[in-house]
Amino acid sequence: MCMPTPRDVLALIERIRCISCEDERHALIKTLSAVERPTILSFLNAHGVNLCAGSSAAWSAFRASDVLLRDGVALETALPWLDQPVGLNMNGTDFIPLLLRHLSPRRVAVYGTAAPWLDEGIERLKERTPHDYVDAQHGFHSVEHYIARAREIEPDVIILAMGMPRQEEVAVQLKRALDHKVLIVNGGAIIDFLAGRFTRAPAAVQRIGLEWAFRLVQEPRRLFRRYCVGAFGFAHTVMLMRRAAMRSSSAPAPAPMHKEL
Template identity: 45%
Template sequence: MLNPSTDNPSDWRLRWALLLAKIERVQSPDQGQALLAELSQPRVPTVLAFANAHAMNSMAVSTPFFEAMRSADRVLRDGSGMATLFKLLRMEPGLNLNGTDLIPRLVRAFDGRGIALFGTREPWLERAARRVREELAPHSTLTRANGFLDTGTYCLLAATHRPALIVLGMGMPRQEEVAAQLRAALDFPCLIVCGGAIIDFLGGKTPRAPLWMRKAGVEWMYRLALEPRRLFQRYVIGNPLFLTRALRLASTGRR
């Protein structure tokens, strides 16, 4: 790995090395359950982010996004691409704690406390809220807002309703930047989750891949088939770029 004290902080390899050192790698289901319990009892405003191949590519070229990811309080590994990167670096990747599977479990853990959904647009936002009310957290009060408002509005809504859990579904890099500003603005314990497409999934806008594709680590292929134009850059261009950078970083580490 690179040495943060001697290398150029604008170098993507150093950015990757710094974030990789921050990622929590959970090695067993028992550890995963302990992590879930810990996350569900925040003592201060706490940001949870997920690092996947797209995040690593974005971080390589965007200083604000790199800083937002690095400032997150907790970062988890998301996706098979990150597992490949850790293996190339001869590090155990741990369990795949992707947000699409973990966040519904978190919502259940917060049942009975206030929950905010900030992201996507109607009608999927209302459908997601209905699913939370009916299936995941029937005893919670919900606050919701679409994902296209200014950050100050989200801060005001959160300060007014004081939810214990705030789920952001705005996509990278905006949700990570909004999360950092929410944490700075709020003065009560809460977990702020950078959820990507989770509200779209909950609202039925974006269907999940078949279970066998999820287990095989190729859910991205399913999503690409559904939205080829929007996701072409992320997957068709981004995945080979990520793998090239992963190989270069591994080579640098060996040297």
């Protein structure tokens, strides 16, 4: 399979659903509460853009998302350069708990992370949300295992907490294999945050867009490549996407078809 072009990655970014106010956020929650088929909710950040630029499998998995939301300040900075609306920062760490609090009682499965964080994260969710958590599986099984569990239990919501791009790839396989109404949420480190494995930045740090720096200080070995080295790759990809967008906008319109005499 060919590597994604800058135009391909730009097309993915153009699919981001821009949420610009609280009314739109609550309208999205209402939509997600009434899915009629297997539906994937994903979050795209700078790391995800880098993965998509370098992997056709990652790009295809993100492209299969039914709802794609912007996550993080890097994309907030880049989107105006690409003539795309910015909207609110819809990061999953904040939006997923909000979504779960507003959904009516559902049967929820959580697939991802590892012990003891998986059980502890689910306990926090039980305390804060009205749902029945019917299945919990660590994030190192085969995709066939998750499909078998989901077919057997038929949860209303599946939260995948495996990290990018594996969770997005598993989500696609679940979507293809399941035939009941289910919302599949690509949650990243949400369960680890809820369990206290990772600490959120203070609210003031989040407001000024430096949560990434706070996390880097906490986990320098794991996140240095993603945040520091990855920043250069992201900037390069944005430049290539901007060039692709400018070429598309300056391309001459096709000549009109002549009518037959």
